Amino acid sequence: MHVLSRRAIAATFLFFTLTQMIVCAAKSNKTEVSWDILARKDMVYNQIRGRGIDDERLLDAMLEVERHRFVPKTLEKLAYADHPLPIGKGQTISQPYVVALMTDELKLKATDRVLEIGTGSGYQAAILSLLVKEVYTIEIIRSLADSAAQRLTSLGYENVHVRYGDGFLGWPEEEPFDAVIITCAPPELPEPLIRQLAEGGRLIVPLGDDFQMLTLYKKVAGALEERKITPVRFVPMRGLIEEQ
Ligand code: SAH
Numbered sequence: 001m002h003v004l005s006r007r008a009i010a011a012t013f014l015f016f017t018l019t020q021m022i023v024c025a026a027k028s029n030k031t032e033v034s035w036d037i038l039a040r041k042d043m044v045y046n047q048i049r050g051r052g053i054d055d056e057r058l059l060d061a062m063l064e065v066e067r068h069r070f071v072p073k074t075l076e077k078l079a080y081a082d083h084p085l086p087i088g089k090g091q092t093i094s095q096p097y098v099v100a101l102m103t104d105e106l107k108l109k110a111t112d113r114v115l116e117i118g119t120g121s122g123y124q125a126a127i128l129s130l131l132v133k134e135v136y137t138i139e140i141i142r143s144l145a146d147s148a149a150q151r152l153t154s155l156g157y158e159n160v161h162v163r164y165g166d167g168f169l170g171w172p173e174e175e176p177f178d179a180v181i182i183t184c185a186p187p188e189l190p191e192p193l194i195r196q197l198a199e200g201g202r203l204i205v206p207l208g209d210d211f212q213m214l215t216l217y218k219k220v221a222g223a224l225e226e227r228k229i230t231p232v233r234f235v236p237m238r239g240l241i242e243e244q
Contacts, residue, residue: 103131116138167239215229
């Protein structure tokens with residue numbers, strides 16, 4: 001009788017422990033699949049792959065980078081929607097598809113060193129950082145440069161170098177670059193950026209004033225080959241270019 005009741009107690013204890021473990025496992029599973037993972041999958045599969053971009057490395061990078069951490073807290077839930085969003089100081093983070101399209105057109109290699117003009121939130125730089133060796137990015141608004149640098153460091157994007165300054169001048173100490181991406185719109189191509197592009201390098205830019213044409217250049221034997229991609233709308237490039 002004594003032995004039986006000890007067995008009964010042990011069995012009851014085991015039952016409760018197992019039940020507790022199952023409940024805990026169910027709870028932790030629930031928190032793992034958080035809203036942003038589902039939203040990123042939807043963004044990548046529907047907005048990006050759905051429009052014909054199928055580079056697996058790029059799609060993986062866009063699944064990985066937590067875009068909602070690059071927008072103001074109040075807009076977090078809109079981070080994965082199919083449009084640009086304000087990031088403060090009158091600037092915007094581009095629509096996810098446009099980020100993907102510009103990155104895809106650059107045909108990046110893991111060994112590339114890339115220059116970005118217009119750091120903004122740092123989102124485009126974070127995507128690039130997963131695809132290439134080093135990313136150099138320049139932002140003309142000090143507070144945006146500072147917060148992007150801080151954000152990128154705290155999220156662990158160690159191969160991104162942020163500089164506060166006028167991207168018109170490029171980053172001469174680090175040239176030549178295998179690719180240049182301009183994420184603000186200049187009316188014409190800044191001369192220093194052409195010079196800092198490596199032979200065989202690619203440069204993508206929304207070129208124009210109010211409405212722009214996304215244009216890809218390739219440096220071949222010192223000259224630029226040009227290909228127009230699609231009309232786009234970006235914030236204008238500021239600073240020295242306005243004095244040209
Ligand atoms: N790539 C950014 C979005 C860019 S918005 C992202 O992923 O969030 C365009 C940015 O270009 C703005 O932050 C604007 O301040 C910056 N900009 C405008 N003119 C510039 C210049 N001459 N040099 C560097 N940055 C410039």
